[in-house]
Amino acid sequence: MYSKFENSKGVPDFLAYELGEKKYKYCLCIPIINEGDRIIRQLERAMQNGIQEKVDIIICDGDSTDGSTATDRLEALGVNTLLVKKGPGKQGAQLRMGFWYALERGYEGIITIDGNNKDSIQSVPLFVEKLDEGYDFIQGSRFIKGGKAENTPWIRHFAVKLLHSPIISLTAMHCFTDTTNAFRAYSKKYLTHPEVQPFRDIFVTYELLAYLSVKASQLSLRVTEVPVERKYPASGKTPTKISFFRGNSNLMKILLLNLFRKYNP
Template sequence: MRKYKNIQGVPEFAAKEFEKKIAEYVVLIPIINEGDRIIEELRRAKKHKISKFADIVLCDGGSVDGCTDESRLKDLGVNTLLIKEGPGKQGAQLRMGIWWAFNRGYKGIITIDGNNKDSIEDVPDFICKLKEGYDFVQGSRFLKGGRAIRTPLFRLIAVRFLHAPIISLTAHRHFTDTTNAYRAYSTRYLQHPKVKPLRNCFMTYELLAYLSVRASQIGLKTCEIPVKRIYPRKGKFPTKISFFKGNMELLKILLLNALGKYNPTEDKR
């Protein structure tokens, strides 16, 4: 295990590298205490041979539930486990992963939640779009060919009538499933001088909102592709966003993003 610290815009973290870089693309999966959900997701990835298309890297926020057992992750085809030790939540986990991807020289990054709601078998479709020259590829359960199964009514209304319209207005193009973290980015996009994702202002959900809009704002190619998102039949549905406080914070992020508050400083002048 190797420790990394004092990297500008990146939280302190440790890396357990089970394999060297194998593929040209990487799947980053932010997790924290996902239990059997991430294990089942990785089993599905192994069944569909996703590691033949992209290296799988877990971006752990400090799980203590045993879901990051090293021997099991190796058996399930995980390439690397990154363990965040510095401050921050999802945004910090993704910055850690993005830096790792830059450092290894991947051509593009696919991100997906680790709660087994998304169709990880569709990873090759994202890679195809990156190879076609797209810089931001958003997965959407609402496109023809996609599936939204057992989506909670409140979440459905919030996505379709609040989140997606605000993101679309900010991006200057229409998106349909903007809360969906299942998306792909070209390295060209993430390393563009007008993007700069490795900044400490991205601590929670700011980075997802920002990267949803920035590509089209600076004239890069964007698209959506159909994916599936399936919520469990029973029990508490998996999410890290609390009903009131979390959604209010998310709305605040959307409005700040619309005002350009997350744009690089030199681009605000």
């Protein structure tokens, strides 16, 4: 059985399949669309590391058609809830859907991670620890002590180091080292702060990630980084939803709009 959520301001219409009761203080939201075997392998790694015994796992699906989100399979892999976006928008809309649902369900903090099996999902307890310590924004980084970057395409490495991280750090007025990384966590206090307002339709693609990377430190909330690992395939196609020319030009536009605080309420 599922619940239908419609006409919530700033949140796309979606379906919620609750595969279990709310168990934990925090949840792990994983935005996906047609990730196929990658999300299955990632959830298997999560189970091997007992992540489903530390946080509730919520899949934030963009309405996949590849069969990877069959509820019986997800339930067997420790998933607590499947959300299926039916309204417009891409990753930003999926995150708004997940955040809104998680806050309505009463979670005190939300961890996010990509669903393409590149990230060290076993690092989730580090984010839980920092949320428990009272941090409001926790950024995962492969570039700090204890982190690890493996097979990162050279153009991505230098884009993060020389362009993305410096611009985000300048905007945030705080030094962050791995700002394209969606492995991060947010406190309820941060997401519900009256000067944040994440539930707005302007957040369609990657705008929300950029905005939430900088707003916490601008508001003098507590921010930090934790070490994580990100491993790209040694060969074959790089798992990404960002096209080389159009996608990266859009990212640059988002960075500049964010720099000039155009996403502020």
